[in-house]
Amino acid sequence: MIIIYIIAFVLILSLVVCLYYSRIITKPLLKINEATKKIMQFQFQDKLSIKSKNEIGELSSNINQLSERMEGYINQLKTDLEKEKKLEQTRKDFIAGVSHELKTPLSVMQISASMLQDGIAPEMNQYYWEALEKEIEKMNVLIDEMLNLAKYESGTYQIQMEQVNIGNLIQKAAKDLQVQIKEKSLHIKLNIDNVCVKGKTHLLEQVITNLFTNAIRYTDANRTIVIDVNEKQHDVYIGFENKGAHIAEENIDKIWDQFYRVDKSRKRVYGGTGLGLSIVKNILDLHNVKYGVTNTKDGVLFYFHLEKWDTK
Numbered sequence: 144m145i146i147i148y149i150i151a152f153v154l155i156l157s158l159v160v161c162l163y164y165s166r167i168i169t170k171p172l173l174k175i176n177e178a179t180k181k182i183m184q185f186q187f188q189d190k191l192s193i194k195s196k197n198e199i200g201e202l203s204s205n206i207n208q209l210s211e212r213m214e215g216y217i218n219q220l221k222t223d224l225e226k227e228k229k230l231e232q233t234r235k236d237f238i239a240g241v242s243h244e245l246k247t248p249l250s251v252m253q254i255s256a257s258m259l260q261d262g263i264a265p266e267m268n269q270y271y272w273e274a275l276e277k278e279i280e281k282m283n284v285l286i287d288e289m290l291n292l293a294k295y296e297s298g299t300y301q302i303q304m305e306q307v308n309i310g311n312l313i314q315k316a317a318k319d320l321q322v323q324i325k326e327k328s329l330h331i332k333l334n335i336d337n338v339c340v341k342g343k344t345h346l347l348e349q350v351i352t353n354l355f356t357n358a359i360r361y362t363d364a365n366r367t368i369v370i371d372v373n374e375k376q377h378d379v380y381i382g383f384e385n386k387g388a389h390i391a392e393e394n395i396d397k398i399w400d401q402f403y404r405v406d407k408s409r410k411r412v413y414g415g416t417g418l419g420l421s422i423v424k425n426i427l428d429l430h431n432v433k434y435g436v437t438n439t440k441d442g443v444l445f446y447f448h449l450e451k452w453d454t455k
Contacts, residue, residue: 171195171199172199172259172260173260175191175202175203176257178191179253179256182210187214191207198272202275206279209279209286213282220289220293223293252274252279255272255274288418288419288422292401292418292421295422296425302346304341305341306452307339307343307344307347308337308338309379310335310337312344312347313355314333316351317333317355320355320356327362327365329366330367331368331370332367335370335371335372336372336379338379338451340379341451342449346430347430349426357385357419357420357445358383358385361388361443363386363387366387368384369384371384374451378451379449379451380446381446382446383445384439386442389442399421401418401421402418403420403421423445432448434447435447
């Protein structure tokens with residue numbers, strides 16, 4: 144008789160534990176999974192109402208913030224592009240690019256949430272939490288770059304020129320990117336004249352970081368990136384040359400386009416958001432300077448010119 148009571152108690156306790164797990168863990172994960180599906184369909188009306196003080200609550204808050212930022216940006220994009228019917232093809236390409244770039248991180252988020260929900264491999268939970276957070280961070284970077292690009296392309300963004308030591312910006316970028324440089328065992332060759340230019344510091348810093356990052360991304364391991372800053376009679380020449388594969392001549396002019404990738408499969412093999420060079424182009428246009436890209440003997444050279452700062 145005692146054994147029957149013990150068995151009954153164990154069964155009741157197991158049922159209570161299962162109900163508790165379903166309420167505390169499974170139900171929120173179902174909501175998160177459903178929310179990521181709606182975001183993938185560009186539906187931002189519903190927000191997660193999970194307020195728990197744990198990883199699930201923090202993740203829910205991050206997803207809500209991400210959804211709000213995406214909704215705001217896409218609405219802004221629609222408003223701006225509808226003003227100019229001539230930009231119809233640009234609009235289609237941009238939306239296609241955004242959809243493509245968001246598809247991968249959203250898919251990873253959905254899979255990770257599903258795995259956490261199913262509880263198939265509890266020992267992998269930390270991995271899936273980290274995967275979710277990593278993809279949210281990628282999407283935040285993409286949205287920040289889209290917002291910056293929209294600002295630079297607005298036609299109303301004005302810059303006040305100031306004295307900029309371009310060599311210092313390059314040295315800083317080289318230091319900031321040491322981890323990526325060491326990962327590929329790259330050699331950085333700097334040929335820098337001590338000269339100041341006219342420009343906007345934080346914008347030129349972004350140009351240099353984007354070009355430097357692009358050079359790292361497409362330089363073969365154990366090879367060299369050459370960066371030149373040469374003072375000329377009337378201006379200053381800046382060049383970033385990475386040793387690696389050439390760009391097909393028919394693709395040279397497209398390299399500045401939003402979301403353009405040389406590989407037709409558009410795989411994220413090299414990382415990045417697909418907006419870095421487009422941001423470079425728009426910033427250099429704001430400075431009203433010459434810039435370009437060309438194949439060299441054993442690599443690719445990105446270059447631009449800036450006006451010298453008059454010290455007189």
